[in-house]
Amino acid sequence: MTKLSEAQIGKHKVVSIEGGASVKDKLLCQGVLPGKEIAVITRKNKGPCVIEVGLTKIIIGGGMAEKIMVE
Amino acid sequence: MKKIAIIGNPNCGKTTIFNELTGARQIIGNWPGVTVERKEGFLNFENQKIQVIDLPGIYSLSAKSDDEKVSLDFILNGGTDLFLNVIDASNIQRNLYLTTQLIEMNIPMIIVMNRHDIAINHNLEINTEEFSKHLKIPVIAINSHDKEDVYKLKKLISEHTEKPDTAAVKIDYPDEIENIISELEKALECGLDRCFENKRWAAIKLLEKDFYALSRSGFDQKEYDHFQKNIFAIEKLHKETTDIIIADYRFGFIKGLYEHAVKRKSDKRQRTEIIDKAALSGIFGLPIFLFIMYLVFKFTIDIGSSLISFFDIISAAIITKPLEMLSAFFSFPDIVQTILVSGVGVGIQSVMTFVPIIFCMFLSLSILEDSGYMARAAFVMDKFMQKIGLPGKSFVPMIVGFSCSVPAVMASRTLESRKDRIVTIFLIPLMSCGARLPVYALFAAVFFPENAALAVFSLYAVGILFAVLTGFLFKKAVYKNEVSHFVMELPVYNFPRPKHIFIHTWNRLKVFMLSAGKVILIGSVILAVLNSAGHDFSFNKDRKGDSLLTYIGKKTSVVLKPMGITEENWPATVAVFTGIFSKEAVIGTLNSLYSQIDEAEETSSIPEMIKSAFASIPEYFSQQSDDESSALFAAKAKFSNGKLSVYSYLLFILIYFPCIATLGAIVGEIGWKGAALSVTYLTMLAWAVSSLFYQLTAGHDIVFITASASIILLIITAFIAAGKILSGEKTNADGKNKKLS
Numbered sequence: 051m052t053k054l055s056e057a058q059i060g061k062h063k064v065v066s067i068e069g070g071a072s073v074k075d076k077l078l079c080q081g082v083l084p085g086k087e088i089a090v091i092t093r094k095n096k097g098p099c100v101i102e103v104g105l106t107k108i109i110i111g112g113g114m115a116e117k118i119m120v121e
Numbered sequence: 122m123k124k125i126a127i128i129g130n131p132n133c134g135k136t137t138i139f140n141e142l143t144g145a146r147q148i149i150g151n152w153p154g155v156t157v158e159r160k161e162g163f164l165n166f167e168n169q170k171i172q173v174i175d176l177p178g179i180y181s182l183s184a185k186s187d188d189e190k191v192s193l194d195f196i197l198n199g200g201t202d203l204f205l206n207v208i209d210a211s212n213i214q215r216n217l218y219l220t221t222q223l224i225e226m227n228i229p230m231i232i233v234m235n236r237h238d239i240a241i242n243h244n245l246e247i248n249t250e251e252f253s254k255h256l257k258i259p260v261i262a263i264n265s266h267d268k269e270d271v272y273k274l275k276k277l278i279s280e281h282t283e284k285p286d287t288a289a290v291k292i293d294y295p296d297e298i299e300n301i302i303s304e305l306e307k308a309l310e311c312g313l314d315r316c317f318e319n320k321r322w323a324a325i326k327l328l329e330k331d332f333y334a335l336s337r338s339g340f341d342q343k344e345y346d347h348f349q350k351n352i353f354a355i356e357k358l359h360k361e362t363t364d365i366i367i368a369d370y371r372f373g374f375i376k377g378l379y380e381h382a383v384k385r386k387s388d389k390r391q392r393t394e395i396i397d398k399a400a401l402s403g404i405f406g407l408p409i410f411l412f413i414m415y416l417v418f419k420f421t422i423d424i425g426s427s428l429i430s431f432f433d434i435i436s437a438a439i440i441t442k443p444l445e446m447l448s449a450f451f452s453f454p455d456i457v458q459t460i461l462v463s464g465v466g467v468g469i470q471s472v473m474t475f476v477p478i479i480f481c482m483f484l485s486l487s488i489l490e491d492s493g494y495m496a497r498a499a500f501v502m503d504k505f506m507q508k509i510g511l512p513g514k515s516f517v518p519m520i521v522g523f524s525c526s527v528p529a530v531m532a533s534r535t536l537e538s539r540k541d542r543i544v545t546i547f548l549i550p551l552m553s554c555g556a557r558l559p560v561y562a563l564f565a566a567v568f569f570p571e572n573a574a575l576a577v578f579s580l581y582a583v584g585i586l587f588a589v590l591t592g593f594l595f596k597k598a599v600y601k602n603e604v605s606h607f608v609m610e611l612p613v614y615n616f617p618r619p620k621h622i623f624i625h626t627w628n629r630l631k632v633f634m635l636s637a638g639k640v641i642l643i644g645s646v647i648l649a650v651l652n653s654a655g656h657d658f659s660f661n662k663d664r665k666g667d668s669l670l671t672y673i674g675k676k677t678s679v680v681l682k683p684m685g686i687t688e689e690n691w692p693a694t695v696a697v698f699t700g701i702f703s704k705e706a707v708i709g710t711l712n713s714l715y716s717q718i719d720e721a722e723e724t725s726s727i728p729e730m731i732k733s734a735f736a737s738i739p740e741y742f743s744q745q746s747d748d749e750s751s752a753l754f755a756a757k758a759k760f761s762n763g764k765l766s767v768y769s770y771l772l773f774i775l776i777y778f779p780c781i782a783t784l785g786a787i788v789g790e791i792g793w794k795g796a797a798l799s800v801t802y803l804t805m806l807a808w809a810v811s812s813l814f815y816q817l818t819a820g821h822d823i824v825f826i827t828a829s830a831s832i833i834l835l836i837i838t839a840f841i842a843a844g845k846i847l848s849g850e851k852t853n854a855d856g857k858n859k860k861l862s
């Protein structure tokens with residue numbers, strides 16, 4: 051299990067989302083919830099990344115990526 | 122009149138549809154109490170006139186952001202005959218999340234699957250009838266750039282506003298949750314006079330822990346406490362919080378529906394993928410971004426600036442000149458003439474000179490936004506901006522600030538959180554705008570002839586340095602615990618559409634002319650009056666030299682003393698005042714005060730002026746005027762201690778009070794209070810920094826050094842205090858929420 055901000059390029063599964071209600075909420079409505087399959091497309095060193103959820107690509111800012119645990 | 126509202130995710134084409142339905146005649150305003158834009162217009166269709174409202178783009182209805190709150194309140198307030206839920210057909214699943222929430226609110230609605238052309242391109246086959254059958258509401262798939270499709274949509278709307286359908290489908294949750302919901306519904310029944318009758322919805326909101334929605338539906342603390350135990354039990358059983366369980370089941374519902382109604386042959390989203398390989402890459406991402414920003418600049422400066430004289434002379438010809446002739450004809454008293462001509466006339470004229478630059482800037486930004494590139498830029502700059510606590514997106518307004526602070530301040534609207542908007546707006550004036558460049562350049566040419574470029578460059582660098590420091594101060598002292606979280610969809614690249622770009626740009630321009638224009642006009646009237654009143658308060662519209670303004674300048678020149686400005690150099694102080702009007706006026710003021718050359722009276726007639734307006738455009742490209750610098754040489758002797766004093770004066774000009782136009786824009790975005798804080802901060806900082814610079818290098822006066830150092834300390838303390846107050850408010854609010862949870 052690692053933080054999304056440190057995850058390898060490729061497929062992962064979301065384990066949990068740390069952080070407050072507003073963080074959780076922003077991710078929920080993008081379809082990023084625990085148990086979901088996601089794919090990391092690009093990632094800057096320890097920072098923001100682009101992930102693919104279903105058919106959409108979304109940008110996750112650096113601060114946010116640290117709050118998402120994946121495996 | 123019937124009223125309809127457009128609701129949907131950001132970027133699904135709401136505004137495009139809104140524009141198609143209503144045409145260019147729109148009323149732009151703000152929703153009460155927040156800086157969320159409100160757009161309203163009218164749809165005329167076969168003798169029917171329907172009011173249309175464009176709601177802000179949202180992903181869910183949870184009242185966590187201003188946008189969501191505005192939309193939720195709008196729905197709860199009622200009175201809307203029909204909602205158009207716009208869905209991006211190329212991304213149905215994510216968009217349907219909001220739809221599930223709308224369905225649970227039992228509101229009259231139609232689903233518009235927009236961007237159907239893109240979906241077809243992606244080889245998606247959407248069966249709208251299947252959707253319609255399941256949800257029991259009309260569902261239509263359109264390409265909003267297609268006239269026929271838009272006609273079909275208008276027809277559907279006009280048929281359904283009379284007798285609209287309400288979605289009649291229930292989203293099922295696991296048994297334990299359904300049990301609580303029905304218990305809650307019962308509890309609500311005996312709770313009587315609630316404002317919202319939809320009990321199932323209120324119960325679900327409670328499980329989602331959405332306290333704002335609950336307070337709106339009349340729920341209270343006691344009821345929540347009562348169910349706390351049951352909710353706990355469920356969360357333990359599912360090893361997950363109830364809000365996530367609910368979201369999960371909604372997505373489950375969506376998945377079932379989607380698999381039923383949408384077939385996907387094979388995917389081909391190649392174009393976007395190929396461009397993104399470069400645009401998002403670690404190596405090319407930044408150069409590409411900088412190159413695009415360079416193009417934006419080049420376009421704005423070359424095209425925009427070439428039209429400034431044109432707009433200036435034209436507006437002088439059709440507004441200032443007629444006002445002047447009018448007041449001469451009726452021989453109004455001098456004070457009225459001053460207010461009318463030098464105040465209102467010149468004020469409008471200066472608003473007009475901003476039009477070409479703002480138009481060009483917003484035109485380029487709209488193109489970037491419409492094409493989908495803006496989201497990439499946000500990604501590329503995110504890591505750097507995070508260091509000063511801002512999201513990547515706020516880099517764009519800052520860059521714009523190098524050309525003009527006014528559109529830059531307005532561009533901060535594209536940021537989602539209020540905190541990010543405020544910080545960005547505080548930093549923008551520190552980016553040296555285009556009007557400050559001539560001031561730097563002329564001073565440098567006269568005072569630092571051998572190192573002119575270096576001197577100018579260093580001023581730009583100092584501005585950026587203080588912007589970064591200010592950002593740090595905000596991050597470390599004020600918004601300690603508020604990290605900028607940003608999640609943003611990466612849209613597919615689109616070919617920008619001229620019509621919508623022009624409507625968008627025009628709307629922005631209108632907002633500028635109305636809100637910033639008001640402040641510019643007031644400021645211009647005040648300055649005009651000060652400029653033509655004598656210090657005995659007598660009026661003379663053609664007064665030169667001995668006005669109240671000069672008087673104030675002389676009297677206050679002591680304030681600039683720590684920068685090495687002596688009293689006999691009082692024009693430098695007057696220039697600081699006129700610089701508030703517009704930064705390049707600093708040069709003009711020094712020139713006319715030092716050379717004592719009265720500006721040649723403009724006696725040309727209106728047709729001649731119009732002719733010279735047109736002539737000014739080619740002139741801009743063919744010649745450079747440098748006649749202004751000559752008089753500055755006269756000033757040279759007056760800056761005691763030469764270079765150091767001049768440099769500290771330039772530091773002051775760089776940082777202090779932004780021009781009135783910028784002030785106007787700031788007021789429009791964050792209100793009078795925020796604007797007052799921002800200009801106070803900038804002016805204090807300017808004084809402290811430039812005094813400290815001069816005193817450390819040349820003056821060595823311990824009193825001034827102590828004074829400026831204490832001002833810097835005072836600023837830091839004020840930031841920390843603001844942080845304390847804000848976090849105090851926050852814990853209070855959290856406390857209230859805690860009590861509920």
Ligand SMILES: Nc1nc2c(ncn2[C@@H]2O[C@H](COP(=O)(O)OP(=O)(O)O)[C@@H](O)[C@H]2O)c(=O)[nH]1
Pocket residue numbers: 129130131132133134135136137138178235236237238239263264265266490491492493615617618621
């Ligand atoms: N291909 C295609 N693009 C569309 C359609 N409708 C809107 N767009 C584009 O989608 C983008 C977002 O549109 P906009 O109206 O600003 O979305 P809003 O954020 O929901 O108001 C713009 O680039 C539009 O040109 C459509 O039907 N087909």
Ligand SMILES: [Mg+2]
Pocket residue numbers: 132135136178
């Ligand atoms: Mg829009």
